[in-house]
Amino acid sequence: MMHGVSELSIDAEAAPAGERDVAGLLLDVARRLGDSVSVHGVSTVIADAAPEVVGSDRSVVVLWDEAGEQFFMSATSRWPGELVDNLNAWVGTPDDSPDLKRIMQSGRPALLHEGSRSAWVDSLLNDFNITAFAVTPIMVNGRFMGLIAVHWAGSRAPRTLSTSCADRLTGLASMAGIALNGQLLLEDNEWSVGHDELTGLLNRNAFRRHAIEVLQDEPTAPVTVLACVIDRFDRVATVFAQDAIDSILREVSDRLRATVGDRAIIACYSGDEFLFMLPNTAQNAGDGVISRIKTQMALPFAVGNRDIHLDLLIGRAVSEGDGAADPLIVAQTLVTEAEADLRVRKNARPPVHINPPVDDELQLDADLRWAANNGEIVAAYQPQIDLASGRTVGVEALARWNHPKHGAISPAQFIPLAEANGTIVQIGRAMLAHACRDAAAWLRSGHRLVTSVNVSAVQLELDYCVPYVRALLEEFSLPPELLTIEITESGAVRDLSDAQDQLRALRNLGVGISIDDFGTGFSSLTQLNMLPVTELKIDMSFVQGIDGGGHHIVAGVVGFARGLELEVVAEGVETDRQLEVLRELGCDRGQGYLWSRPTDFQGVCVFLGDEL
Template sequence: MDGKVQSAHGAIASLPAGQDEWWLVAMGAALLTAAVLFLAAGWRLHRDRQRLCDALDQFGESDFQSVPEGLDSLTLKPVAEAWDRLMPRVQTAMAMLEWSARHDPITDLLNSVSFKLAVQAHLAGAQGQGVLLVMGVSELKKVNDSLGHAGGDQMLCALADRLRLAIHALADGFGADEEPLAGRLGGDEFALFLPGEHQRADIERYIQRLQRALGEPLHIGSQSLRVKLSIGVAVGGAGAVEPQYDQLLAAADSAMSRVRSEGQGGYLFFSPAMRRAADEILEKELAIRHALERGEFCLHYQPQFNLRSGIVDSVEALIRWNHPTRGLVFPGDFIPFAETYGLIDDIGDWVMMEAIRTAARWNAEGRPLRVSINVSPKQLYRIELIPMIRACLARFSLPPELLEIEITEAAIMRHEEFSLQRIEGLRRDGVAVALDDFGTGYSNIAQLMSLPMDRLKLDRSLLDAIVTDRRQQVVAVALIGLGRELGYEVVAEGVEDERQFALLKTAGCDYIQGYYLAKPLPEADLFARIAAIRADMQTNMREVPDRGQA
């Protein structure tokens, strides 16, 4: 190294006079230029790096239009070129995502969220008035069941296409300044918002033309079908019945549900009276839910007298509601409502658990009574029914022979095969099953012979005039004899007086139940009344022979 330095020094020394200074200046300038170029390249790299970082930050904030400008450093130029190729793809993908987020994936109409936002924006405007139509479509469930959900989706798409065409076709004659908004709310419900203020007659003409356009036969697979539209109509905006979107939708949906419940299609304008009715329904629903939570329901028990043994060995459990303001409310005032509005399962579960718990305690105390519980059609069709009954019997250690389930003819015949499977399952578990309200339903003799039942309960309507009406007496006596010959025990409900009792005992009836013995009683009064019945009936039983003794 020292030799090389000495050699360079010698070379400089050998230069002609005056040139050594020039050479040194040139070398310094070259070094300075190189340093400047190096610093400039580093600065450009730092600048381009910062620009790229800023673009990435904007990208992370969903700004997909931002492009890093002027990336001229050799190191980052390939990155800029790759960015230029990537961004159009990202922008296309994001546009598709944004469109998908706003539209229904099956029909391409606005989805419920976007439809709501669009209507809200219009209602908030200076001329924010309009009419909302909620349309329920019939036949979708049938198509799904027969052709699968692909067929149902095809039906929805066809209806959406017709709705778009109808909107354009009807625009000229309706006189609206803005085009209507169409959306799918979900399931089989569509919505249409007509901006502006319109006369009722004009709205009705529009709906009638819309019904004709959408009501033409649809060809789905190999099937041709007509749909029925159930349309609820609500007017929104300043001074209207329902000024805001949520209230507007609830109003139109309420009117649509009213039309749909009648099963014929058509349209109905919402009215304040319907709102009051809806508020009453909501109030009653909340009251029933609170009753379950607060323990306001209770069971009363009506004795069933065994005409063979001369004792009360069974009771029917009947629900009552200790209402905080109305007092004791009977099931006819709330059970049909509960069945209609989806509350019957919770009530039925409570009745089942409470009745089994009580019967198990009686059995443990040495006072065994078979308890009979009514099961509604909706409860019978629940998959959880039999497992729930098994769980209750096991939890409270009640022998299954001390439980009986009462089912009506109508419930069985609505879904006969499935119902019979449930009944057979109960009987395999040792639970007795009674056919309730027999004589008022659909059973013919052939069906009666095949029903896997333990008891038949004659409806009270068959006994109303059994003493004074010879024909009714003949029918009742014949049914008792038929039931017994087929191996069923026969229970007569609604026995009100001693003459009915005497006739039924003579006819060979197995059990009687009714106010002649006792009304449904709270548990606190039950066993005292059972003791009194036994004492009272000992005399009557001796005085009235049954058919086997006559």
């Protein structure tokens, strides 16, 4: 005997209607279950039938959420209105009552009433204005699916359950279990047809259906579609096992779902690609959504005992909602335009050429982010020599990274990665600050050196660059003519309008503008003439080949620069012969191992002292 729970006995007072009537009721229940098309529909049929079958006043069907390990109300019958809302809000767990846990484990009906000596039972009796209730587990092949509960309020409640009543409850629970199991299988199948199994998001076909419904419901409202892809996700596949990859994709999906809210339609297709439809969202509001997505994706992803960083490339299309177009055509057009915009953004992204390649780029990426934020990237300087006088007249600031585990990391490895992951902004700011501080220190010691600093095209696209340089010049009292901003030829012409505006503003400060690696970027004379350039730097590959075809190229660059009244600096000078030819051609300055390898601030001071 379960403590506090009445088991079965014969009780004529509690016996429901006659067997023939009940048989008819159960046949009717079976017919109605066959017509039900949802879990809620099945639950409603059972709840409506239960009072008739067992002779109670009210009933509920409570289902079990296996994932959440809790009960939820699925259907109610014959309850007064003031109690229905409380019932629908009810959520319970097996831990709420030992009685409830025993009923689940036994698989048999049980009656509970005020004599059960259970605080849980007493609270339900008081809260829902009943005098007793019988609970029957719904089981299918040993799987617990929920409970049928019948309640007595106005009528006389039984003290025990009759065998007949218990059998009817058990039979009703069996019918409910079969119908619920079939409906759940059907709904699972329907869910699978329209969803990505891994992430739980809609698939592409389901996205299209939902998008059309949104456009039909609100034909004149603005709508935004975003097409997204995880940037260079192939890096993840080369490092992690499939379970870890799946976990990352699920977390990406969870972040996206939490960021855009319930009204957005989100789909996952082709693994690392996603589609969004944002109803009632015009261009400006879409900017805010994209910003929030970027912020969420910037947070690290924990994989085992390490963190990795991912970025999302986003293409966009917006419809202002004229209401006249076919929703199907509008939906297809928006998706096509968003995907086209995404392709443009992917193609505009600078390629990442790490030389030599690394086995685990994701780890290098994470280490670089830490290094950029914690001052591990420092400045080294290579002196620049006036070829006519032999005096040191400038230095070039070069970023150097001494990795705590792997030692010196080549700039050819970390600079492309920094440009791709955005840390080039922190590195660029730090390099500008180091250069201005050290140039001011050399000036105070009597050495008027022009310090050149590389600035990437990424930095030129940001509004902070010019104000930051102005602030540094003021902070260190550095004359602007002692600072030169170097940009690669390809960077200078990638987006000419943005580069031109930023470079002109820098030039207006009095800062010099140098084109680095000149001759490798295939820029046109027209493009260069539009930029406020003061200096050209000949790429070291041409200097190295100066005894062959490089001689003519260097001579051409020097002549070209003279025509535009530009200074010329030769990089990578290593031999006296190269120096001799550069002087003969009229090159202004040179830098290279012939004079000095890159060195730190103190090393430059020593180098300058040796000249005295």
